[in-house]
Amino acid sequence: MSANYQLTATVREKVGKGAARAVRRQGQIPAVIYGGKEPPIAISLPDRDVYFKIHGGGFLTTVAEIDVNGKKIRTLPRDFQLDPVTDHPLHVDFLRVTEGAVVTVEVPVQFINDEASPGIKRGGVLNTVRHRVELICPADAIPDHIVADLTGMDINDSLHISAITLPDGVTPTIDRDFTVATIAAPAGIKEEIRAAAEAAAAAEAEGAEPGAEGEAPAEGEAEGGENKE
Numbered sequence: 001m002s003a004n005y006q007l008t009a010t011v012r013e014k015v016g017k018g019a020a021r022a023v024r025r026q027g028q029i030p031a032v033i034y035g036g037k038e039p040p041i042a043i044s045l046p047d048r049d050v051y052f053k054i055h056g057g058g059f060l061t062t063v064a065e066i067d068v069n070g071k072k073i074r075t076l077p078r079d080f081q082l083d084p085v086t087d088h089p090l091h092v093d094f095l096r097v098t099e100g101a102v103v104t105v106e107v108p109v110q111f112i113n114d115e116a117s118p119g120i121k122r123g124g125v126l127n128t129v130r131h132r133v134e135l136i137c138p139a140d141a142i143p144d145h146i147v148a149d150l151t152g153m154d155i156n157d158s159l160h161i162s163a164i165t166l167p168d169g170v171t172p173t174i175d176r177d178f179t180v181a182t183i184a185a186p187a188g189i190k191e192e193i194r195a196a197a198e199a200a201a202a203a204e205a206e207g208a209e210p211g212a213e214g215e216a217p218a219e220g221e222a223e224g225g226e227n228k229e
Contacts, residue, residue: 004062004063004064004065004074005053005062005064005065006064006065006066006067007045007046007049007050007053007064007065007066007067008045008046008066008067009031009043009044009045009066009067009068010028010043010044010068010069011041011042011043011068011069012030012042012043012044015042020090020091023044024047024090026044027046027047027048028044028045028046028047029044029045029046029047029050029089029090029091029092030042030043030044030090030091030092031043031044031045031050031091031092031093031094032091032092032093032094033066033068033073033075033094033095033096034093034094034095034096035095035096036095036096036097036098038096041068041073043066043068045066045092047088047089050089050092051088051089054080054082054089054092055087058144059077059080060076060077060078060105060106061105061106061107061142061143061144062076062077062142063075063076063097063139063140063142064076064077064094066094073096074096074097074098075094075095075096075097076094076095076097076103076105076139076142077092077093077094077095078093078094078095079092079093080092080093097139097140098139100138101138101139102136102137102138102139103136103137103138103139103142104134104135104136104137104173105134105135105137105142106132106133106134106135107132107133107134107135107137107142107143107144107145107146108131108132108144108145108146109128109130109131109132109133109145109146109147109148109164109180109181110145110146110147110148111126111128111148111150111181112147112148112149112150113149113150113151114126114150116150116151116152117150117151117152117153117154117183118152118153118154118155119153119154119155119156119157119183120150120153120183122154122155123186124154124155124183124184124185124186125183125184125185125186126150126181126182126183126184127181127182127183127184128180128181129178129179129180129181129182130178130179130180130181133146133161133172133180134172134173134174135166135170135171135172135173136170136171136172136173137167137169137170138169138170141167141168141169141170143166143167143170146164146166147164147165148163148164148180148181149163149164150181150183153183154183155183155184155185156182156183156184156185157182157183158179158181158182159179159180159181159182160177160178160179160180161174161177161178161180162177163180164180
């Protein structure tokens with residue numbers, strides 16, 4: 001589970017674009033806490049704290065405890081907006097996390113043991129179909145990542161979600177055994193496979209086994225099969 005962290009917030013009395021700009025000019029980031037069958041609360045957070053949390057990784061999968069005028073509220077960041085030029089935070093949405101709450105989050109996939117993959121050793125390429133997987137998790141047990149083991153995978157093999165061990169109580173949102181990654185053949189091997197297939201097809205069409213063409217006649221036989229002795 002991701003470790004919790006704390007933030008200290010101030011309640012915003014005014015909302016709207018003008019009020020949000022004024023908050024940012026004061027070195028604060030406008031935000032809102034919603035959900036949990038309670039009214040939303042408009043807050044502001046220190047710009048520096050929010051910036052480093054967002055760019056530090058795992059922001060949307062880590063429970064944050066926000067101190068609002070002395071009241072501590074457990075939340076999970078659900079969305080944020082960044083300035084398209086500076087990447088500076090503009091706004092953050094937080095969801096209240098109540099006891100026993102279940103949330104849907106996207107969790108990154110970590111691939112391990114590529115050195116134990118015969119396909120990669122032969123020059124195959126890891127083709128990542130899903131860098132992140134959407135999971136249904138208890139709010140208090142959100143994994144930082146899930147681990148995909150490449151041991152034994154050869155060229156053209158596929159790794160499905162069923163091959164990945166998920167924590168207790170965690171399930172994918174997709175109800176099928178979807179592909180997470182494959183080992184793709186490099187261009188050179190693809191060309192060899194194609195050439196071999198074409199050669200086999202040509203030999204079959206000629207009614208001869210590959211390599212039979214041009215065999216020397218047996219000893220003691222002339223062409224045509226007659227014995228000249």
